[in-house]
Amino acid sequence: MPRMEPETDLVDRWRSLLTCYNEVACHLERALGDAHALTLSEYESLDRLTTQECGKRRMQDLAETMYLSQSALSRTVSRLVKNGLVERTHCEDDRRGVFVEITAVGRQRWAEARKTHLAVLAEHLTPVA
Amino acid sequence: MPRMEPETDLVDRWRSLLTCYNEVACHLERALGDAHALTLSEYESLDRLTTQECGKRRMQDLAETMYLSQSALSRTVSRLVKNGLVERTHCEDDRRGVFVEITAVGRQRWAEARKTHLAVLAEHLTPVA
DNA sequence: GAACATTAGATGCGCGTGCATCTAGTGTCT
DNA sequence: AGACACTAGATGCACGCGCATCTAATGTTC
Numbered sequence: 001m002p003r004m005e006p007e008t009d010l011v012d013r014w015r016s017l018l019t020c021y022n023e024v025a026c027h028l029e030r031a032l033g034d035a036h037a038l039t040l041s042e043y044e045s046l047d048r049l050t051t052q053e054c055g056k057r058r059m060q061d062l063a064e065t066m067y068l069s070q071s072a073l074s075r076t077v078s079r080l081v082k083n084g085l086v087e088r089t090h091c092e093d094d095r096r097g098v099f100v101e102i103t104a105v106g107r108q109r110w111a112e113a114r115k116t117h118l119a120v121l122a123e124h125l126t127p128v129a
Numbered sequence: 130m131p132r133m134e135p136e137t138d139l140v141d142r143w144r145s146l147l148t149c150y151n152e153v154a155c156h157l158e159r160a161l162g163d164a165h166a167l168t169l170s171e172y173e174s175l176d177r178l179t180t181q182e183c184g185k186r187r188m189q190d191l192a193e194t195m196y197l198s199q200s201a202l203s204r205t206v207s208r209l210v211k212n213g214l215v216e217r218t219h220c221e222d223d224r225r226g227v228f229v230e231i232t233a234v235g236r237q238r239w240a241e242a243r244k245t246h247l248a249v250l251a252e253h254l255t256p257v258a
Numbered sequence: 259g260a261a262c263a264t265t266a267g268a269t270g271c272g273c274g275t276g277c278a279t280c281t282a283g284t285g286t287c288t
Numbered sequence: 289a290g291a292c293a294c295t296a297g298a299t300g301c302a303c304g305c306g307c308a309t310c311t312a313a314t315g316t317t318c
Binding site for chain 1: 295296297298299306
Binding site for chain 1: 273274275276283284
């Protein structure tokens, strides 16, 4: 059994996590939105898809590596589809399944947005204490 | 000029912050909601008010120590008022200003919720790596 | 003191979220 | 094959959020 962390430390750590997260997320959301018309969730989804060599994943797999609920992911993908950044294709093996594949336009958009993403992180993600 | 942190480290740190935050926030939100009918923001607001000895603060002061936008805070306080956990009183010196004061019921509710809050943190806030 | 800028906080609006539920395809058991 | 449980993902709904704007009070300038 691990030694108990004092309650105040625990709360303090949470507080700083909360503050730090909101600071960065807020700036990211705005910068990505203004410069690239992307939500943070949309950017993160594209990011997951580009790092996969095939650029193609089941919704399920995508969901596992993300912080979103199943329904939120579904809608995020819908938005990406609507904007032509991603395509849905039915899975042949299991026709309930859906593959999500990034398009050329999607890759391009992601590549541009990545610069903004890094810049915001560099500016607002405070270094480890 | 500080030495540049490699980009991947920066992104990795952000990723883990994002994941960790959402994990904890999600559990907190549900636990506080189910057990005490409180939003995370509502709990955090009450928390700010209890740690002040006078239990009374200007909206502005409250806003400074919080992660919420001005409008979100305003509505959060409105909800707390509606549920009798907090009271709004006009500021005499500057009649645009508003004081927010926690009620007895509010203190009680906060005290109960605090246990849940701590329990969730202890369970889901992973210790510093 | 009248006109104008500024500030504190409230509010209309559109949007992304989680929860619960729905639809449709799959697996199992007899 | 037929009935029933289960799974993948979509969708209705209510809600909290940020942004822009509004209202009312305060400061400022002439």
